[in-house]
Amino acid sequence: MHAYDLPDARGHFGPYGGSFVSETLTHAIDELRAAYERCRRDPAFQREFEHELKHFVGRPSPIYHAQRLSRELGGAQILLKREDLNHTGAHKINNVIGQALLARRMGKPRVIAETGAGQHGVATATICARYGLECVVYMGSEDVKRQSPNVYRMKLLGATVVPVESGSRTLKDALNEALRDWVTNVEHTFYIIGTVAGPHPYPMMVRDFQSVIGRECLQQMPEMLAELGLPGCGGPHPDVVVACVGGGSNAMGIFHPYIPHPQVRLVGVEAAGAGLDSGRHAASLQRGAPGVLHGNRTYVLQNADGQITETHSISAGLDYPGVGPEHAWLKDSGRAEYVGVTDEEALAAFHRLARTEGIIPALESSHAVAWAIKTAPTMRPDQTILVNLSGRGDKDIGTVADLSGADFYCRPSCRGQSVKVAGGGAA
Ligand SMILES: *Cc1c(COP(=O)(O)O)cnc(C)c1O
Numbered sequence: 001m002h003a004y005d006l007p008d009a010r011g012h013f014g015p016y017g018g019s020f021v022s023e024t025l026t027h028a029i030d031e032l033r034a035a036y037e038r039c040r041r042d043p044a045f046q047r048e049f050e051h052e053l054k055h056f057v058g059r060p061s062p063i064y065h066a067q068r069l070s071r072e073l074g075g076a077q078i079l080l081k082r083e084d085l086n087h088t089g090a091h092k093i094n095n096v097i098g099q100a101l102l103a104r105r106m107g108k109p110r111v112i113a114e115t116g117a118g119q120h121g122v123a124t125a126t127i128c129a130r131y132g133l134e135c136v137v138y139m140g141s142e143d144v145k146r147q148s149p150n151v152y153r154m155k156l157l158g159a160t161v162v163p164v165e166s167g168s169r170t171l172k173d174a175l176n177e178a179l180r181d182w183v184t185n186v187e188h189t190f191y192i193i194g195t196v197a198g199p200h201p202y203p204m205m206v207r208d209f210q211s212v213i214g215r216e217c218l219q220q221m222p223e224m225l226a227e228l229g230l231p232g233c234g235g236p237h238p239d240v241v242v243a244c245v246g247g248g249s250n251a252m253g254i255f256h257p258y259i260p261h262p263q264v265r266l267v268g269v270e271a272a273g274a275g276l277d278s279g280r281h282a283a284s285l286q287r288g289a290p291g292v293l294h295g296n297r298t299y300v301l302q303n304a305d306g307q308i309t310e311t312h313s314i315s316a317g318l319d320y321p322g323v324g325p326e327h328a329w330l331k332d333s334g335r336a337e338y339v340g341v342t343d344e345e346a347l348a349a350f351h352r353l354a355r356t357e358g359i360i361p362a363l364e365s366s367h368a369v370a371w372a373i374k375t376a377p378t379m380r381p382d383q384t385i386l387v388n389l390s391g392r393g394d395k396d397i398g399t400v401a402d403l404s405g406a407d408f409y410c411r412p413s414c415r416g417q418s419v420k421v422a423g424g425g426a427a
Contacts, residue, residue, distance in 0.1 A: 004259045006329065011200020011296075013329035019199035020292050025179075028186040033201045035106050040208065045101065052097045053212060056130065057087050059094075060216045063224050063386070069356045069373075076379035077228060078372050079238065080389040081217055081254060084361065090391030091210060091250045092123040096192055098209035100127040103190035110134040110189045114178040116143055116171030117316035118150025119391065120194030125159035135159040138177045142169035143316065150395060168310060171320055175294055195247025196324030199295030203324050210253025217241075217386060218257050230382050234263035238386035239379065242267040244367040245285070245338065246317050248324035250390040259335060268327060269367045271313035272340030282311040284323040285331050285338040293322040299331075314343035314399070315363035317391075345370040350393060350400060362391035363399065 011017045021029055039045040053059040062085070066078040083091040103111055111133045115121030121137040128135035137154055141163040144151055154161050167173035182191045196203040196210075222236035233239040241258055243251035245268040258264045273281035281287065284299045291300040293308070301309045301321040313319045330336035341349075346363055349370035354360045361369055365388070372385045379385070393400075 006326065007200065007204050011204065013203075013326045014332060015290070016297050016328040017200060017203060017325035018297055020295050020297070021199050022183065024183045025186070025199075028182065029199055031106070032102075035102060036201050036205050039102055039105060045105070048101060049098055049209075052101070053094065057093050057097070058085065059212065060220070061085050061213075063217065063220045065224065065228065066353075066357050069353065070376065072356065073373060073376040075376040075381060076239065076383040076385050077230065077381065078376055079224060079384055079386045080359070081213060081386060083213065083250065083388060083390050084359070084365070084392035088119075088123050088126050089394060090119050090123070090362065091213060091253060091388075092120050092194060092391075093126070094212055094253070095194070095206045095209040095249060096120070096123040096127050098205070099190070099192040100124075100131055100133065103133065103192070104131060106190065108188055108190040110136070110185065111192055112136045112138065112178050112181050112185075112189055113192045113194065114138045114171065114174040115150075115194065116140070116174065116319060117395065118143070118147040118154070119317060119395065121159070121161070122150050122153050122157070124192050124194075125154040125157035128159065129157045136181070137161050138164055138174040138181070140164050140168070140170040140173050143171065143174070146316065147395075149398075171316075172294075172308065179294070195249040195320075196252050196326060197247045197294055197296065197298075197322060203296060203326055206249050207252040207256055207324075207326060210249050211256045213250070213253040213388065214241075214255065214257035217254060221386075225384070230384060233383070235261070237261055237264050238384040240265040240267060240375070240385045241388070242269060242368050242371055242385060243388035244269045244271075244318060244364045244390060245323060245327060246271075246282070246320050246364060247322070248327045250388050252324060252326055254386075254388040255330070255336060259330075262335075266330070266336035267371065268336055268338045269341050269371045270323075270338055271315060271318035271346075271367060272342045273312040273314070275342060276340045280312040281340065282313045282319050282321065283340050284321060285327060286340055288321070288323075290328070296325045298325040298328045299323055314346060314403075315367065315396075317362070317364040318367065339371060341367040341370045345374075347400065347403065349373055350396070354393075359389070360393035360397070361389055362393050363396045365390045366393075
C-alpha cells in the first residue's frame with residue numbers, strides 16, 4: 001500500500017468518485033479544481049491554514065487515555081482523539097477553515113452551505129463571521145424544527161438560514177437546494193461542502209483538510225505509547241483506528257495518514273439505527289449499492305428503481321443515504337472494514353463514557369465509542385484502540401433527555417415534581 005496516491009487526476013478512487021454535474025456547474029468545478037491545486041502546493045496557504053488551526057480552533061487536539069473505561073473492560077487500552085475540544089465542538093471546523101481560505105483566495109464574497117444536524121452550518125457561519133463573508137445555510141425544514149439551538153446559533157453569527165421544504169425536508173434535500181443556488185450564483189459564490197462527498201475535487205479536498213487529525217496522531221502516538229509502556233503495533237502505532245461514518249470526513253481524516261501502515265486496522269462505524277436488517281438505518285456501505293449521488297459515484301441506499309430510500313439514525317449527523325467515494329474504495333479494496341452500531345448501543349456508550357471518563361460525546365462519536373467498548377475485551381491489554389471522538393455531546397442532550405425521560409435532568413431533590421427543561425424537545 002506504499003503507493004497510495006488516490007484519487008487520480010479526474011477524482012477517481014477505483015470505480016468511485018468522479019464528477020457528475022450539470023453543464024452549468026462544469027466551469028465552477030474546473031475553476032475550483034485549479035484554485036485548490038494552486039493552494040495545495042502553496043506554502044503560504046498551508047501556513048495560514050495551520051495558523052488558523054492553532055489559534056482559532058485550538059489544535060493540536062490531545063490524545064487521551066480512557067483509563068477507567070479500559071480497566072473496566074479488561075482488554076485493549078482505549079485512546080480518544082479529542083476533536084470534541086475544537087472550537088465549535090467538532091472536527092467540521094478543520095475543513096470549513098480550509099475551504100473559507102480558498103473562497104477568499106478566489107475572491108468570492110458569498111458562501112453557501114448545507115447542513116443536517118446543524119454542526120456544519122454552525123462551523124460555516126462561524127468562519128464567515130471571522131472572515132467577513134456573507135453566509136447562507138440551507139437546512140431541511142424538518143431539521144430546522146429538530147435542531148433549533150443550532151439554527152439560533154447560526155443566526156447569532158450573522159448567517160441566513162433557509163428552510164428547505166422539498167422531499168423529506170432533511171439533509172439530502174438541503175444539499176440539492178444548495179447545488180441549485182450555486183448554479184444560479186456561481187460567479188460570486190463559494191459552496192462549502194461539509195463532508196467528503198460531492199463532485200471532484202471536494203472528496204479529496206475535504207479529506208486533505210481533515211487529515212490534520214491523523215497526522216497529529218502519527219506524531220502523538222509515540223509519546224502516548226511510551227507513557228503507557230506499550231510496544232505499539234508494528235511501530236509507534238495503534239492496533240486499531242476507529243471512527244464513525246456519516247459522509248465519512250472525520251473517518252477519512254484519521255484514516256488517511258494510516259493507509260500506508262497496513263498493520264493498523266481501520267474500522268468505520270455506520271449507523272445501524274434500529275438494526276441493519278430493520279430497513280431503518282443509514283448504513284450505505286453495508287446495505288447500499290453503487291450509484292450516483294450528489295455529484296459522485298459511491299455506495300447509495302436506494303431501492304430497485306434507483307430511488308433514494310429513507311434513512312434513520314438516532315444521530316442526525318450520520319443520517320445520510322450516501323458516503324464518501326474513498327470509503328467505497330477502501331471497503332472494496334479491503335483496506336478498511338465497515339461495521340454497524342445500533343441507536344441503542346450508541347446511547348449506552350454515550351452514557352457510559354460520560355459516567356466513567358467525564359466526557360459527554362456527540363451521539364455520532366458514540367457509535368465509534370460503542371464499537372470500541374464491544375471490541376476492547378476481545379483484545380490484549382497491551383494493545384490499543386484509537387477512537388476518533390469527532391465531537392462533543394452538548395447539542396444532543398435534549399435528544400437524550402427525551403429518550404431517557406425528562407427527570408433525567410433532575411437532581412434527586414426535584415424527583416416527583418414535574419420539571420420540564422426548556423427546549424428539551426428540540427435541542
Ligand atoms: C457531522 C458529524 C459527523 C458525521 O460526518 P462525517 O463527515 O462522517 O465525519 C460525525 N461526528 C460529528 C460530531 C459530526 O458533527
